Amino acid sequence: MRKTGKLLLLVLLIALLLSSCGTPGLELKNRLIVQAIGIDETKNGVRVTLQTLNTEMAGNPNSGANLGEVTRCLTVEGATVSEAISNAAKSEGKQPLLSQNRLIVFGRETAQNGLYTHLDYFVRNAATRLTVPVAVSDTTAEELVSASLGENVLTADSITDILDGARYNTNIVSQALYEFVNQISSDLTDAYIPVVRTEEEEGVSKISMYSVGVFQDDRMTYELSSDDVTALMLLTDKAQSGYFSVDNETYAAQTVLKIKKTGTKIQNEMVNGKILFNVQVKMTVDISETHSETPFSLDEAYLLQTEALAQQRICEMIEATVRRCFLEQNSDPFGFGQRFWQRHPAQFKSDIVHWQDTLPTVEVETQADVSVERVGNGVENL
Amino acid sequence: MKGSAKIGVWQLCCVLLLSRLLTTLTFSPVGAERINSSDYFPSVIFAAMMILLFSVPLMLQKHYFPEKDITDIAYTVSPLLSKASSISYVLCFLFFTLVAVARLEMFVGTIVFPDSDSALFIILCIAAACYAATLGLEAIGRVGTISLVLFTGAFVFIMIAMADKVETVNLSPMFYDGVAPSLTAALDAATRTVELAFAAVLLPRANGKVGRAFAVGLLAFTCFTEMILFFVFAGLGDFAQTQMFPVHAVAVLSEFSVFRRFDVLLTGVWILSAFIKISLLLYLQSELLQKYFSRKWNKLYILLAGLVVLVIQVFFAGTVTDYYFTTGLAVRAGLYIVFVVVVPSVIIAAALIKRKRGCAHAQNG
Numbered sequence: 001m002r003k004t005g006k007l008l009l010l011v012l013l014i015a016l017l018l019s020s021c022g023t024p025g026l027e028l029k030n031r032l033i034v035q036a037i038g039i040d041e042t043k044n045g046v047r048v049t050l051q052t053l054n055t056e057m058a059g060n061p062n063s064g065a066n067l068g069e070v071t072r073c074l075t076v077e078g079a080t081v082s083e084a085i086s087n088a089a090k091s092e093g094k095q096p097l098l099s100q101n102r103l104i105v106f107g108r109e110t111a112q113n114g115l116y117t118h119l120d121y122f123v124r125n126a127a128t129r130l131t132v133p134v135a136v137s138d139t140t141a142e143e144l145v146s147a148s149l150g151e152n153v154l155t156a157d158s159i160t161d162i163l164d165g166a167r168y169n170t171n172i173v174s175q176a177l178y179e180f181v182n183q184i185s186s187d188l189t190d191a192y193i194p195v196v197r198t199e200e201e202e203g204v205s206k207i208s209m210y211s212v213g214v215f216q217d218d219r220m221t222y223e224l225s226s227d228d229v230t231a232l233m234l235l236t237d238k239a240q241s242g243y244f245s246v247d248n249e250t251y252a253a254q255t256v257l258k259i260k261k262t263g264t265k266i267q268n269e270m271v272n273g274k275i276l277f278n279v280q281v282k283m284t285v286d287i288s289e290t291h292s293e294t295p296f297s298l299d300e301a302y303l304l305q306t307e308a309l310a311q312q313r314i315c316e317m318i319e320a321t322v323r324r325c326f327l328e329q330n331s332d333p334f335g336f337g338q339r340f341w342q343r344h345p346a347q348f349k350s351d352i353v354h355w356q357d358t359l360p361t362v363e364v365e366t367q368a369d370v371s372v373e374r375v376g377n378g379v380e381n382l
Numbered sequence: 383m384k385g386s387a388k389i390g391v392w393q394l395c396c397v398l399l400l401s402r403l404l405t406t407l408t409f410s411p412v413g414a415e416r417i418n419s420s421d422y423f424p425s426v427i428f429a430a431m432m433i434l435l436f437s438v439p440l441m442l443q444k445h446y447f448p449e450k451d452i453t454d455i456a457y458t459v460s461p462l463l464s465k466a467s468s469i470s471y472v473l474c475f476l477f478f479t480l481v482a483v484a485r486l487e488m489f490v491g492t493i494v495f496p497d498s499d500s501a502l503f504i505i506l507c508i509a510a511a512c513y514a515a516t517l518g519l520e521a522i523g524r525v526g527t528i529s530l531v532l533f534t535g536a537f538v539f540i541m542i543a544m545a546d547k548v549e550t551v552n553l554s555p556m557f558y559d560g561v562a563p564s565l566t567a568a569l570d571a572a573t574r575t576v577e578l579a580f581a582a583v584l585l586p587r588a589n590g591k592v593g594r595a596f597a598v599g600l601l602a603f604t605c606f607t608e609m610i611l612f613f614v615f616a617g618l619g620d621f622a623q624t625q626m627f628p629v630h631a632v633a634v635l636s637e638f639s640v641f642r643r644f645d646v647l648l649t650g651v652w653i654l655s656a657f658i659k660i661s662l663l664l665y666l667q668s669e670l671l672q673k674y675f676s677r678k679w680n681k682l683y684i685l686l687a688g689l690v691v692l693v694i695q696v697f698f699a700g701t702v703t704d705y706y707f708t709t710g711l712a713v714r715a716g717l718y719i720v721f722v723v724v725v726p727s728v729i730i731a732a733a734l735i736k737r738k739r740g741c742a743h744a745q746n747g
Contacts, residue, residue, distance in 0.1 A: 013506065095497075123624055126496045130621075130634050178635070182552070182619040335551055345555035 029055055031097040032088060035071060036156035038141030039118050040107035045079035046118065049142040050088055050096065051156055071155070073146040081121040098127040102156045104177065105196070107140040111213060111220035115184065119218075123181055130178040133163050136213045136220060138197035147198045147205040158207050159196055165209075170230040170242030170259065173212050184218050188337030188355050191215040192232065195223060214325075214333050216356075222329050224321070231321035234281055234314070235334040237264045243288060246309040248302065253292030255306050257285040260373060268340050270347055274363060277336055281314055281368040287375045298375050307370050314368040326359040336362065389523040391590030395599045397526030397662060398577040398584075400533060404655040405574050406607050407648075408485050409614075411623045417563035418554035419615035419622070423608060424561075428568030430604045433575050436719075437596070439726035440581055444592050446734060452582040452726050453673060459732045467729060468670045471583065474721055475670075476687060478576050479663040483508065483695050486656040492626055494649060501696055507657060508695075512688040514661035515668065516681050519587060522665060526658050529651075536644075536651045537610070543638035544613050552619035570711055571607070573718040582726055583666055664688055 038049035054072050076091060078084030089095050104122060106115060122128045137144035147155050163174040175183075175193045183191035197210040211223040212232065224232060233239035245256045262283040269276055287298070287306070296302065325331050337355035341348045352358055417425075447455050453471065457464035483504065491500040514522060557564065585592065614628045617635060622628040633648035668683040675683075 013510070126493050130631060131637070178618060178621045178631070181624070182621045185620065185624075338551055342551070342553065342555050345558045349558070 028097075030094050031055075032074070032092055032094045033097050034101045036103040036105065036145050036159070037085075037098075037101055038105040038107070038137065038145035039081060039110060040141045041110040041113055041118075042077060045077060046081055046084050046110075047075060047077045047142060048081060048084035048088070049145040050074045050076070050085070051145050052096075053100075075142060075146075081118055082125075085121075098125060099129065101128065101132055102160050103145075104132055104134045105137050105141040105144050105159075106134075107137055107142070108195070108220070110141070111136045111215070114218040115215070116218040119181060119184070122177055128177070131176045133160060133174050134177055134180045134193050135159065135163065136193055136195045138195055138210050144196060144198055144207070147207065149205055149207065155207070162196070162207060162209055163194060166233075166238070166240075168241040170233045170239045170244070171226045172209055173229060173233070173238075183333075184215055186338070188332070188341060189335045190331045190333040191218075192224070192333045214329070214331055216329075216331055222331070224325075224333075227317050228321045228324065231318045232333060234262065234264050234318060235266070235279065235322075239264075244310075244313065246306060246313050248305055248309060250305060251292060251296050251302060252294065253290050253296070255287060255309075256289040256291070257306070257310055257370075257372075258288040260284045260286055266336070266339055268336070268343050270344060274361060275340060275358065277339075277362065277364045279318060279364060279366045281318070281366070281370075283310075283314070283368065283370045284373050285310065285370060286373055303372050303375070307372055310370040311368040314370065315366040318366045319364065322364045326362060326364075330356050330359055332356065332359060336364075387518065387520055388587050388589045389520055391588040391592055391595045393523035393527050394581075394584060394588045395595040396530045397523055397658065398580060399599045399602055400526050400530045400655050401580070401659045401662065402575055402577050402603055403530075403533060403606060404482075404652070404659055406603075406610060407629050407652055407655070408489065408627065409611075409629060410626055411628065416623060417567055418556075418558050419552070419620070420554045420556040421558070421564045422567055422611045422615065424556065425564040425567035425571065426604055426607045426611065428565055429571035429575075429607075430600055432568055432572035433578070433600060433603075436572060436575070436723050437578055437581075439723055439730060440578055440585065441593075442730050443582065443726065444585055446730065449586050451584070451586050452729060453670065454586070455733045456729045459729065459736055463729070463732075465674055467725065468673055470721070470725070471579070472667050472670050474579060475663050475667050476690065478579075479660055479667075479687070479691050480694055482656060482659050482663065483691055486653070486660075487695060489627060489630075489652060493630060493645075504695055505692065507653075508660065508688050508692045511657055511660040511664055512684050514657070515664035515684045515688075519584070519665060522658065522662050526662075529654050529658055533651050533655060536647050537606070539638075539641075540633050540636045540644050540648065541609065541613055543636035543641060543644055544617055544632055547635055548613065548616040549619075550616055552616050566711065569715055573711070573715045576718075576722070578722050580662065580666060582722075583670065660691075664691075 032050065033053040033055060034050050035053060036051040038051075040047045040049075050073070052072050052074060054070055074088055074092060076084045076087040078087050085096055085098075106118065110118070122132075144159075145155060149155055149158055163172065166172040166174040173192065173194045175191075180191055180193055183189050192212050192214045194209050195211045195213045196207060198205045198207055200206075211225060212229050213220040213223050215221065230239070230242070230244065233242075239259065239262050242259045243256055244259070245254050247254050262281065265280045265282075267278045267280075269278075290298070322334070325333060332355065340355075443450075443452065443455065450458075453464050453468045456467040486507065487500055487504050490503055494500075495503065514525070588595075610629060610632075614622045614632050617632055618625070618628060622631065625631045630645060630648060630652075633645040636644040664684050664687050667687045668680050671683040672680050
């Protein structure tokens with residue numbers, strides 16, 4: 001009898017605990033499964049563009065019935081982000097499900113006006129994943145999120161695929177929500193996120209990474225070009241793989257190098273009252289391609305020259321980017337201030353009131369150590 | 383507590399360690415004084431030292447009265463003192479149960495079911511904890527040991543998966559604002575170690591070398607807390623300070639190859655640990671109440687304690703949580719020191735004096 005009672009209690013508990021999405025309104029068919037969120041500021045608040053999965057189409061891709069495209073776009077407005085998103089439920093009769101969201105996009109103008117007010121919702125909302133990438137649209141977020149990339153192509157997928165390219169391309173940057181919030185709320189490091197654009201070609205939109213937007217406080221104030229992005233990736237030790245080229249004038253050749261492994265060490269010290277950063281880049285490369293009018297052998301002299309040129313190119317690239325950011329923009333997206341604060345807290349406390357004011361006097365020395373590991377399958381160029 | 387079944391000291395150590403680690407898991411910068419991230423690392427060492435200091439009465443209890451719990455020791459002084467101390471310990475444990483349930487409800491309501499009412503979950507959890515408490519200390523000890531293994535395994539997994547996201551550049555310099563913030567954080571952590579009060583009641587129920595188990599437990603707590611704080615602050619940076627449950631945020635970030643969503647694993651471990659802690663607290667209340675009322679009704683006491691917790695949590699939800707987050711450290715530390723250090727010290731001192739006088743009378747007689 002006692003055993004039966006316990007068994008009944010267990011069955012009751014299972015019935016109650018494993019009720020899953022039984023609550024009315026929480027079933028998947030009654031949810032707007034959000035894939036991307038675009039935010040643009042308007043005069044009265046914000047316009048939120050939601051790219052959602054067409055659950056009928058996704059559930060029956062081969063049904064033959066005309067169920068529309070795999071995603072749907074929905075634009076709603078409200079005084080705040082949360083109000084706008086809740087308005088989506090009013091217009092669609094479905095509750096948005098944000099846990100599957102893959103991308104947050106802000107319009108260019110919105111990013112230039114400041115993002116603090118729009119970020120809080122994503123930090124506070126437990127459903128938002130902290131690893132979701134954040135980007136700026138070159139135009140409006142609505143245009144990017146609702147871009148039509150062809151039948152059954154998810155814009156959110158395409159953009160995240162491009163941003164994932166940061167793993168094998170030093171010109172691409174990807175920032176997760178938590179990293180961006182960390183930087184944007186820091187007094188020492190300026191935040192940066194990719195700027196993505198859509199281009200129309202023969203009626204079909206194409207998406208590409210355009211530049212990297214750098215934020216001072218919470219406003220996007222300037223952008224970094226391709227070489228600057230590579231330098232940024234090297235200085236933040238986030239570069240993993242990618243290509244860059246050097247001109248070997250002696251051989252009248254251009255050599256394309258593939259980065260196999262790279263690591264950056266940054267040390268800092270105070271020398272005669274001046275802050276000095278010593279950047280050491282250690283890189284292993286493969287020769288990916290040689291481009292020349294006349295054939296030549298890949299001999300030791302050529303390899304040594306290529307290594308020396310690569311080292312010079314890296315140093316110049318880093319120094320030019322640092323100069324541009326420190327002197328022209330008075331901005332530090334590299335986290336040098338954080339490093340100095342970490343290493344010399346006493347000096348920081350006594351000498352520095354505002355790190356950005358110190359930037360024009362900061363000196364950066366760069367050393368690069370590049371070694372060619374493989375030359376590929378050919379022993380001379382064609 | 384004579385006549386009650388005993389458990390191994392390592393089992394007791396596992397249950398108490400699990401209970402303390404649950405508190406570490408629920409570490410929240412909300413309500414705590416904001417300090418630089420690296421100041422938390424020495425604070426854990428300072429906290430361990432403070433815990434060692436706060437456990438002096440416990441050591442004296444084990445040395446002079448190895449077979450007695452704190453209320454039994456009070457009984458040797460006066461039955462009235464024993465009654466008063468039992469009632470105060472019951473109230474104290476009831477409050478700890480409320481805090482544990484409130485924190486669990488807060489976690490479940492914020493992270494697991496943000497869009498639904500978590501009352502049903504709490505009702506089921508308390509019902510299950512009441513049932514577990516009726517099974518006795520041996521059952522709680524066994525499941526606590528298994529849970530600690532699961533808990534450790536889950537965290538090893540999360541830490542491995544988090545390793546590539548750790549960046550030491552996220553950390554602040556240590557002692558940037560002096561030693562005071564670390565000491566404050568240490569006091570905060572030490573005064574959350576309510577397991578010393580549990581031990582004052584459970585110590586006579588443990589077989590084995592208590593000193594060794596205590597040392598290992600304290601070392602494990604220190605190492606685990608250091609590690610988890612390192613992963614929280616080096617992984618999340620200052621973002622950790624914006625999160626209600628930073629340890630959960632770390633689990634959200636953890637990804638390793640195709641293994642993702644470790645937050646689900648953490649949620650399971652969290653709920654399991656909370657269930658064991660609540661069961662243990664309900665059991666302790668029943669054990670103390672049995673001493674002054676009939677022993678036959680031990681299950682009724684568990685049910686009553688469970689009902690009180692349920693009613694307070696469901697109908698006055700937020701009150702206990704508010705208390706927990708808004709009470710200043712000074713008040714919390716004061717209450718903790720009174721219950722964990724002063725009261726047991728006074729009882730032990732009085733019992734020792736009485737024993738000495740008794741011996742002197744016997745010799746004179």
